[in-house]
Amino acid sequence: MASNDNMVAALLRERAVYESRGKTDRVQQVDEQLEHYGYTPEPDETDGPQGRTATPQQTADQGKPPAKKTAAKKTAAAPPAPSTE
Template sequence: MASNDNMIAALLRERDGYERRGLKDRVGQVDEQLKHYGYDAKTDKANGPTGRTAPSQQTADAGKGPAKKTAAKKTAATAPPAPPAESEAPAASPAE
């Protein structure tokens, strides 16, 4: 599809939205742009904007429930703390 065809398709979708909302002045402005890009409403009436052309795609998450919760990792923090290690060096003798 040429770039003009892409622009024409986008302008036709835009024009359709303006028509549905009753914005006649905006429809006229879009018509001017369509004419600029070479669109002729009389000959291209069948090529107007249409709905979705491709079927909707199912994603990996569709149809599944909520995500599973992961189990908490067991760490050393759940075990009682070890008593502090006592030094094996002899105690300092009192100063004489």
């Protein structure tokens, strides 16, 4: 049965390519092969991608002012010259 699953997965990828290129005759041929291997599409698979099901939630970062920028690092001063005393 695993080989049928692999074949169905390959056929679905092939079908997606043909569908994206508008080759409806090839899509129909792949559909026939999918049926041969016992694949039946789920009802929501044929409708395409679905939209959002819930309203977006506010996160903790929303509504806060932007963070302050940090100051650039200062380079160290040159070491003092040796004393000649």
